[in-house]
Amino acid sequence: MTTQLRRTIGVLALLGLAATVWLGLWVTPPDAVQGNYARFLYIHPPLAWVAYLAYGLAAVSSVLYLVPRTRNLAFDRLAVSAVEVGVIYTLLTLLTGSLWGKNTWGVYWVWDARLTSTAFMAVLFLGYLALRRVPGEPHQVAKRSAVAALVAFIDVPIVHFSVQWWNTLHQGQTIQIQGNAVHGSMAWTLLLGFVSFTLAFVWMLMLRYQLERARSTAADSALAEAVAARRREGDLAATEVSA
Amino acid sequence: MWRDAAAVLRRDLAIEAKSRVGLWQVLPFAIFVVVLFAFALGPSRSILQQAAPGLFWLGVLLSSILLVLRSAGIEAAPGLADAQRLLGVDPAGLFLGKAAAIAVQLVVLEVILTGGVIALLGYRASCPGLAVAAALLATWGLAVVGTLYGALSGGARGRETLLPMLVVPVLAPVLLAAVKSWQAAVSGPWSSSTTWLVVLGAFAVIYSAVGVMVFGQLRETM
Numbered sequence: 001m002t003t004q005l006r007r008t009i010g011v012l013a014l015l016g017l018a019a020t021v022w023l024g025l026w027v028t029p030p031d032a033v034q035g036n037y038a039r040f041l042y043i044h045p046p047l048a049w050v051a052y053l054a055y056g057l058a059a060v061s062s063v064l065y066l067v068p069r070t071r072n073l074a075f076d077r078l079a080v081s082a083v084e085v086g087v088i089y090t091l092l093t094l095l096t097g098s099l100w101g102k103n104t105w106g107v108y109w110v111w112d113a114r115l116t117s118t119a120f121m122a123v124l125f126l127g128y129l130a131l132r133r134v135p136g137e138p139h140q141v142a143k144r145s146a147v148a149a150l151v152a153f154i155d156v157p158i159v160h161f162s163v164q165w166w167n168t169l170h171q172g173q174t175i176q177i178q179g180n181a182v183h184g185s186m187a188w189t190l191l192l193g194f195v196s197f198t199l200a201f202v203w204m205l206m207l208r209y210q211l212e213r214a215r216s217t218a219a220d221s222a223l224a225e226a227v228a229a230r231r232r233e234g235d236l237a238a239t240e241v242s243a
Numbered sequence: 244m245w246r247d248a249a250a251v252l253r254r255d256l257a258i259e260a261k262s263r264v265g266l267w268q269v270l271p272f273a274i275f276v277v278v279l280f281a282f283a284l285g286p287s288r289s290i291l292q293q294a295a296p297g298l299f300w301l302g303v304l305l306s307s308i309l310l311v312l313r314s315a316g317i318e319a320a321p322g323l324a325d326a327q328r329l330l331g332v333d334p335a336g337l338f339l340g341k342a343a344a345i346a347v348q349l350v351v352l353e354v355i356l357t358g359g360v361i362a363l364l365g366y367r368a369s370c371p372g373l374a375v376a377a378a379l380l381a382t383w384g385l386a387v388v389g390t391l392y393g394a395l396s397g398g399a400r401g402r403e404t405l406l407p408m409l410v411v412p413v414l415a416p417v418l419l420a421a422v423k424s425w426q427a428a429v430s431g432p433w434s435s436s437t438t439w440l441v442v443l444g445a446f447a448v449i450y451s452a453v454g455v456m457v458f459g460q461l462r463e464t465m
Contacts, residue, residue, distance in 0.1 A: 162416040
């Protein structure tokens, strides 16, 4: 059932991404000001949205793990899966943003609130992944990681506002509720981009979650095997002594 | 909670008073950091004066990592976590006590380092009250986040390399807000830095609350 659902989501994501590429590169017109470089619009904001979605999901899962009533290793697995995929999306956001910025602002990097807080988010959650590599008993690792995810997630808005008050250059919000800045086919392509990248995220998340579950099952059976082997050694020694 | 915090504070400060690691290792390191950054910027008095708040807070931030490592090292002593559990030490008290001990050591370091930036870099504050308020809030922010991450990486082998990677990005807003407040203190009145004091205050309060809530769970992982 889950495999079937994952495959369906994967196929839909692939079709959506292919349609985004086709619409973004061939159907939509170039922008009056930015020309063809405006086509970054169809991938950059969706990538950033998914990155924030992933970290939000990781933070919620971590809180659910930390609350004793809802504590379950499934939330820990979900958190690590979301962070890993989120880091990839963040790095892609930074890459596409830098390339777009080079052609819009003339430089690859500016000390802008959104750019800086996104870069910090990548570093904060890379730290989370580094912390996860510290060995320990599953619940020990899960608790440590959950606190780290929570601390990192809280820091993101603080970094954002700090840098915003310090210096800001980034363009305002792209999609407005009234008086849309993006019109017609461009708006539809952008919307498709959001849906496709979100579906791709869900597919990657499900795959990564399954891998994490298989990994913990393998670790459990390796431990059970080691205990059984020691028991057999003990039984053998007892038989030798009695003989 | 408060009684346990006071006991832990006294214990950590007593260990420091005996070992003098802060005095003989961390303080010289902070001074070297400021001097080396000043070397990198060149001898121009005006540039150094402008950069003084940044150099000061970089020195404090990097030194705080050493103090946190030292503080986390105390907790990693064999059997200590079990002994504290058996004695019924309140985890929130342990967290606040450890953070307070780091904060006291940082305040001493900052007082000495302030003398250094006044003498060597020509830093002058026309509104010293603002600089002191910002320093106190920033110090508490550094101490609580340091204590949290010290506990997170406490039991880990290689925590000396792991801790800076974890803690430095989280502390970036403190560095930014403290530097801006110290820059504002050079000429402006209190009102010129209200935003930054709010950032420092919010940071300190939020992470104190997070620490009090989760330190008990973290201690189980040590």
